[in-house]
Amino acid sequence: xxxMHDVARLARVxxxxxxxxxxxxxxxxxxxxxxxxxxxAELDYQPNAMAxxxxxxxxxxxxLLMPMDExxxxxxxxxxxxxxxxxxxxxxxxxxxxxxxxGNLDDLRRLATQRMLDxxxxxxxxxxxxxxxxxxxxxxxLVLIGRTGDTSALSYVDIDFEQTVREAVAHLxxxxxxxxxxxxxxxxxxxxxxxxxxxxRDAFVSAMTGHGLEPVMIAAEDSAAGGRAALAxxxxxxxxxxxxxxxxxxxxxxxxxxxxxxxLSVPDDVSVVSMVTSPQVxxxxxxxxxxxxxxxxxxxxxxxxxLLRHLDGPGGPRHQQLLPCALEIRGSTAAPxxxxxxxxxxxxxxxx
Amino acid sequence: xxxMHDVARLARVxxxxxxxxxxxxxxxxxxxxxxxxxxxAELDYQPNAMAxxxxxxxxxxxxLLMPMDExxxxxxxxxxxxxxxxxxxxxxxxxxxxxxxxGNLDDLRRLATQRMLDxxxxxxxxxxxxxxxxxxxxxxxLVLIGRTGDTSALSYVDIDFEQTVREAVAHLxxxxxxxxxxxxxxxxxxxxxxxxxxxxRDAFVSAMTGHGLEPVMIAAEDSAAGGRAALAxxxxxxxxxxxxxxxxxxxxxxxxxxxxxxxLSVPDDVSVVSMVTSPQVxxxxxxxxxxxxxxxxxxxxxxxxxLLRHLDGPGGPRHQQLLPCALEIRGSTAAPxxxxxxxxxxxxxxxx
DNA sequence: AATCTTCGTCGAAGCGTTTCGACGAAGCGG
DNA sequence: CCGCTTCGTCGAAACGCTTCGACGAAGATT
Numbered sequence: 001x002x003x004m005h006d007v008a009r010l011a012r013v014x015x016x017x018x019x020x021x022x023x024x025x026x027x028x029x030x031x032x033x034x035x036x037x038x039x040x041a042e043l044d045y046q047p048n049a050m051a052x053x054x055x056x057x058x059x060x061x062x063x064l065l066m067p068m069d070e071x072x073x074x075x076x077x078x079x080x081x082x083x084x085x086x087x088x089x090x091x092x093x094x095x096x097x098x099x100x101x102x103g104n105l106d107d108l109r110r111l112a113t114q115r116m117l118d119x120x121x122x123x124x125x126x127x128x129x130x131x132x133x134x135x136x137x138x139x140x141x142l143v144l145i146g147r148t149g150d151t152s153a154l155s156y157v158d159i160d161f162e163q164t165v166r167e168a169v170a171h172l173x174x175x176x177x178x179x180x181x182x183x184x185x186x187x188x189x190x191x192x193x194x195x196x197x198x199x200x201r202d203a204f205v206s207a208m209t210g211h212g213l214e215p216v217m218i219a220a221e222d223s224a225a226g227g228r229a230a231l232a233x234x235x236x237x238x239x240x241x242x243x244x245x246x247x248x249x250x251x252x253x254x255x256x257x258x259x260x261x262x263x264l265s266v267p268d269d270v271s272v273v274s275m276v277t278s279p280q281v282x283x284x285x286x287x288x289x290x291x292x293x294x295x296x297x298x299x300x301x302x303x304x305x306x307l308l309r310h311l312d313g314p315g316g317p318r319h320q321q322l323l324p325c326a327l328e329i330r331g332s333t334a335a336p337x338x339x340x341x342x343x344x345x346x347x348x349x350x351x352x
Numbered sequence: 353x354x355x356m357h358d359v360a361r362l363a364r365v366x367x368x369x370x371x372x373x374x375x376x377x378x379x380x381x382x383x384x385x386x387x388x389x390x391x392x393a394e395l396d397y398q399p400n401a402m403a404x405x406x407x408x409x410x411x412x413x414x415x416l417l418m419p420m421d422e423x424x425x426x427x428x429x430x431x432x433x434x435x436x437x438x439x440x441x442x443x444x445x446x447x448x449x450x451x452x453x454x455g456n457l458d459d460l461r462r463l464a465t466q467r468m469l470d471x472x473x474x475x476x477x478x479x480x481x482x483x484x485x486x487x488x489x490x491x492x493x494l495v496l497i498g499r500t501g502d503t504s505a506l507s508y509v510d511i512d513f514e515q516t517v518r519e520a521v522a523h524l525x526x527x528x529x530x531x532x533x534x535x536x537x538x539x540x541x542x543x544x545x546x547x548x549x550x551x552x553r554d555a556f557v558s559a560m561t562g563h564g565l566e567p568v569m570i571a572a573e574d575s576a577a578g579g580r581a582a583l584a585x586x587x588x589x590x591x592x593x594x595x596x597x598x599x600x601x602x603x604x605x606x607x608x609x610x611x612x613x614x615x616l617s618v619p620d621d622v623s624v625v626s627m628v629t630s631p632q633v634x635x636x637x638x639x640x641x642x643x644x645x646x647x648x649x650x651x652x653x654x655x656x657x658x659l660l661r662h663l664d665g666p667g668g669p670r671h672q673q674l675l676p677c678a679l680e681i682r683g684s685t686a687a688p689x690x691x692x693x694x695x696x697x698x699x700x701x702x703x704x
Numbered sequence: 705a706a707t708c709t710t711c712g713t714c715g716a717a718g719c720g721t722t723t724c725g726a727c728g729a730a731g732c733g734g
Numbered sequence: 735c736c737g738c739t740t741c742g743t744c745g746a747a748a749c750g751c752t753t754c755g756a757c758g759a760a761g762a763t764t
Binding site for chain 4: 378381407
Binding site for chain 2: 051068260
């Protein structure tokens with residue numbers, strides 16, 4: 001393995017000159033540069049990452065921290081990752097994914113404090129997230145995908161849940177639906193302060209109210225069975241429902257199964273919209289699901305770019321940005337079949 | 353940020369003594385050790401990973417290379433990752449996941465050649481995998497999850513596809529099924545030399561022949577539509593089929609949809625077994641799928657342990673191991689309702 | 705023509721560890 | 735009681751790079 005010394009000797013220049021050719025930190029004449037580059041090529045020289053990191057106090061490694069639970073990584077999260085990896089690679093940084101779960105904060109602290117990571121992007125952020133505290137104490141530059149409760153001092157990119165819900169509801173209302181039920185994540189998830197669940201809940205209430213409609217929300221466990229139960233609960237609360245809005249990729253299959261089980265057809269009897277769902281998952285269902293598609297790789301890319309800006313100019317402004325989801329109409333939404341099921345005015349009793 | 357120097361000064365010993373306390377490379381008296389540990393605690397000392405890596409020529413970082421396509425990471429692959437991460441952490445190593453896709457071999461070469469990774473575990477290996485060549489040329493210790501065609505010089509852990517298929521077929525035959533169709537990955541995937549697809553194909557032929565039955569295999573695109581098409585093809589080739597064996601998590605939803613569309617009930621008319629499927633995915637379907645569950649995290653753990661052994665004693669023996677899948681019986685398999693079912697067209701009533 | 709910049713290059717001092725050789729102080733057998 | 739290991743510690747030399755100060759050689763400015 002050739003070192004910078006070897007290159008310098010072969011090119012008949014000093015080590016520092018080789019370094020300057022590599023980093024561009026000082027001007028080098030074209031003639032010298034060519035000599036050095038030729039020597040590097042001949043020796044198949046590759047800089048040693050450790051030595052460079054030690055001397056420059058910059059590892060050129062960025063971390064993407066994502067809790068990996070047993071559920072696996074959905075296509076949505078995967079898109080964040082690939083977007084981030086591409087952006088990092090473009091900037092000459094490595095992106096490493098660290099599956100540090102919620103449990104081992106110590107592992108995280110070690111990683112952060114050993115100066116192995118120049119900066120970190122955090123995924124799946126809770127409203128109150130200890131990892132943020134740990135990283136801030138360690139002085140590691142930080143960008144979130146998602147938001148904590150208090151975002152005043154933080155940089156983040158997140159999905160615009162407000163807009164997403166508003167647009168999904170508008171789509172259904174535009175088709176003629178009046179009685180729409182929102183199937184959210186589980187009550188337990190809501191209780192832990194999972195931002196997306198809380199924000200969509202509030203947005204749903206506000207969107208429905210804005211249309212003069214009554215908002216009905218059901219919390220569903222993250223499982224097919226949970227979806228079935230949620231739909232049963234929905235029919236109990238709103239027997240005349242003609243549309244279901246859901247943000248729960250797992251439960252939605254139970255919802256669809258239960259609809260079929262009740263002899264109801266999608267979309268003729270009941271329309272279904274899935275939120276923050278990847279096209280791949282939407283296509284799994286029959287019929288394919290109309291969905292609000294997440295900005296995907298853009299989210300990851302923007303997070304990395306913001307992080308790199310923080311590295312270059314510390315003390316710069318925070319980056320806070322919300323990205324919209326795009327409505328993609330597939331086969332699961334249509335105008336409600338029977339006007340009989342449609343109540344043109346919000347009914348105060350809520351029962352039919 | 354405190355350095356070893358600071359610790360040494362505070363403890364009134366030399367830097368090397370501090371280092372020996374940390375690494376255990378030489379004996380240190382209990383009294384000195386205590387002094388040093390106290391100083392480290394007081395200063396909240398954390399060794400600098402870069403400096404350590406440079407001096408010892410060991411980064412204590414292991415790479416897990418997984419191609420991340422847009423499909424996302426299934427629960428099965430996620431289990432590999434968490435198992436590997438846990439094992440690495442136990443041994444005092446960091447595990448970084450690198451989403452280096454098939455495309456950017458250069459990125460991989462850079463990573464390998466910059467001496468940033470002590471060793472690598474490779475996932476989703478093809479029968480002929482260029483990444484293996486690149487890494488071997490770079491001299492990076494290597495363990496595969498999966499197998500290339502020629503495994504003579506390599507260490508690997510893989511699923512025992514032979515056993516998995518044999519057991520799945522035995523389960524169905526034991527229930528009384530005689531006409532079983534295997535839905536494999538796509539023809540294109542088979543053509544690229546994807547090991548699991550080829551090995552299960554051969555194992556299916558051999559298992560069926562062993563029972564005196566005729567093997568029928570259909571290649572399906574990785575999509576719901578592909579599953580539907582595959583099932584239609586299956587009925588065309590074997591109208592009297594009573595069981596479907598599948599190794600295609602995506603297509604299986606299309607298969608189930610198409611069965612329902614033809615008015616056939618699972619498991620009464622047709623039994624379905626999914627291979628190398630995580631419990632989470634199996635539970636998504638209605639009824640929940642009987643499946644051959646992959647060894648999951650054990651695979652990742654074993655791969656890391658083998659890799660660590662290679663690092664400690666280079667020139668040691670290769671590690672080559674196959675792990676079985678476990679049969680988990682859920683709701684999608686039962687004894688065939690009728691001795692021979694003859695349907696080649698979708699029938700609206702489904703024939704009670 | 706004298707002085708001030710800028711340019712291109714060099715040598716050397718780090719960066720924070722590990723690791724090697726050395727060296728007293730014990731402990732040992734003979 | 736003398737040479738011999740073994741033990742515990744030290745100082746110094748790497749490891750391969752970045753970066754700072756310095757310094758001739760031009761070119762620009764008076």
